[in-house]
Amino acid sequence: MPIDEIIPVVIPISAHLDGPTLLGTVRSLGRMGIPVYVIARGRYPIVRSSRYVKKLITFEQDPPDEIWIETLNNLLQKIEPLKSKPIMFFCTENDLYRFAPIQNYLEQHFQLTPSFDETFKFLEKDQQLPFAEQAGFLIPKTAKLERKVDLEIVVDSFRFPIIIKPLARHTTGSFDYKGLIIENRDSTKELVEKYLDDPPTILVAQEYVAGTDNDILFFMGSSDVEGEVRAFVTGRKLRQNPPSSGMMACGYLEKLPEFEKKSKALCKLYKINGFIGIECKRPPNTDDYFYIETSFRPEIFNAISSGVGVNLVYDVYLSKCGQPCRIKPTADKGSWYDLFADFESVQTQVRQKKSTWRIAFKKLPRPITYSHFAIDDPMPFIVRLFIKVVSKIKRIFGFN
Numbered sequence: 001m002p003i004d005e006i007i008p009v010v011i012p013i014s015a016h017l018d019g020p021t022l023l024g025t026v027r028s029l030g031r032m033g034i035p036v037y038v039i040a041r042g043r044y045p046i047v048r049s050s051r052y053v054k055k056l057i058t059f060e061q062d063p064p065d066e067i068w069i070e071t072l073n074n075l076l077q078k079i080e081p082l083k084s085k086p087i088m089f090f091c092t093e094n095d096l097y098r099f100a101p102i103q104n105y106l107e108q109h110f111q112l113t114p115s116f117d118e119t120f121k122f123l124e125k126d127q128q129l130p131f132a133e134q135a136g137f138l139i140p141k142t143a144k145l146e147r148k149v150d151l152e153i154v155v156d157s158f159r160f161p162i163i164i165k166p167l168a169r170h171t172t173g174s175f176d177y178k179g180l181i182i183e184n185r186d187s188t189k190e191l192v193e194k195y196l197d198d199p200p201t202i203l204v205a206q207e208y209v210a211g212t213d214n215d216i217l218f219f220m221g222s223s224d225v226e227g228e229v230r231a232f233v234t235g236r237k238l239r240q241n242p243p244s245s246g247m248m249a250c251g252y253l254e255k256l257p258e259f260e261k262k263s264k265a266l267c268k269l270y271k272i273n274g275f276i277g278i279e280c281k282r283p284p285n286t287d288d289y290f291y292i293e294t295s296f297r298p299e300i301f302n303a304i305s306s307g308v309g310v311n312l313v314y315d316v317y318l319s320k321c322g323q324p325c326r327i328k329p330t331a332d333k334g335s336w337y338d339l340f341a342d343f344e345s346v347q348t349q350v351r352q353k354k355s356t357w358r359i360a361f362k363k364l365p366r367p368i369t370y371s372h373f374a375i376d377d378p379m380p381f382i383v384r385l386f387i388k389v390v391s392k393i394k395r396i397f398g399f400n
Helices: 020-030 065-078 093-098 100-109 116-122 125-134 148-157 185-197 257-270 303-307 312-320 339-351 357-361 379-396
Strands: 009-013 036-041 055-059 087-089 111-113 142-145 162-166 180-182 203-207 216-223 229-241 247-253 274-281 290-295 335-337 368-370
Touching (some): 009 020, 009 065, 020 303, 020 312, 055 065, 093 100, 093 116, 100 116, 116 125, 125 142, 125 290, 180 185, 216 257, 216 312, 229 257, 229 339, 303 312, 303 368
Parallel strands (some): 009 036, 009 087, 036 055, 087 111
Antiparallel strands (some): 162 203, 216 274, 274 290
């Protein structure tokens, strides 16, 4: 069944996102002939250089709602008349909260993925836990940290080490870690209490599950309005940056039937039409699947799926167009690699005397998808490399 009309995609971003998440999303759509328009806060030299961005509009600071509406209206006037509304992709959960005040306007003029009403009730980690448990995942002992007294309860009742994470992206406040591992009670208050003085900061404490970065499993899928998974991939991380508590620096696909089953069951419970990413940790030599989190937008390593022919971002687009799945439904060979993040990850482990540089040369399963480089779109990598080199030179000569 052919698509009657090529519907443009608009991506609004209120928090700076000039990197792999946006780049992988833009490429996944652009390669399929979909015009992609990005309206964003901040400077975007990397994404701007991609051949797959139809137009990029930027603001120095996040403007007021009326300026967002005016800018979107101007863009709509420049897009040729369409039978269907343009599709709006959200690439971070932050943007769902940021644009909630203009929800009515956005719903009037765009098809939203994910939608506000579908997603709001699942964005905070504690909201996800009952559903994850129902789907068959184990849940580490967990507590929400809003006040200093909450931290005192954790210190008294949790088994250490523990990991501290934001409750959600909009509750990060001054806490600038994806996760912070704390080894003992004595250092907990010193490391965490200061963040609870900042009212927007709401955190989650969990007992840390044993294992390495390589024991973290990921699922990425495209889900229809009933929560049925149309296409998916599963795999595991190899390294994170920073190690043990950061973003994936490299990882690879792997067939994981039990994790796949639990992840599909969780998608069915969410019933969210869009891109869904699920992470869990399976300690070595166990059949225990400890739930970590769900993301309702393209993951930072979303390009791994399109790199192996399972273009999940495009399938989300097809689903919003009312089309059946036209992509390969799954794959179990391939990997994703971020040169810059992996270098920093290995460097950290070497400095901590936890490993040697030899780990950086472990072969990854092919085909390899890179975070910034693509043979059909090389400029973002060149720009990223230039920025990295200039930054290094500035540090050497003390200009930073």
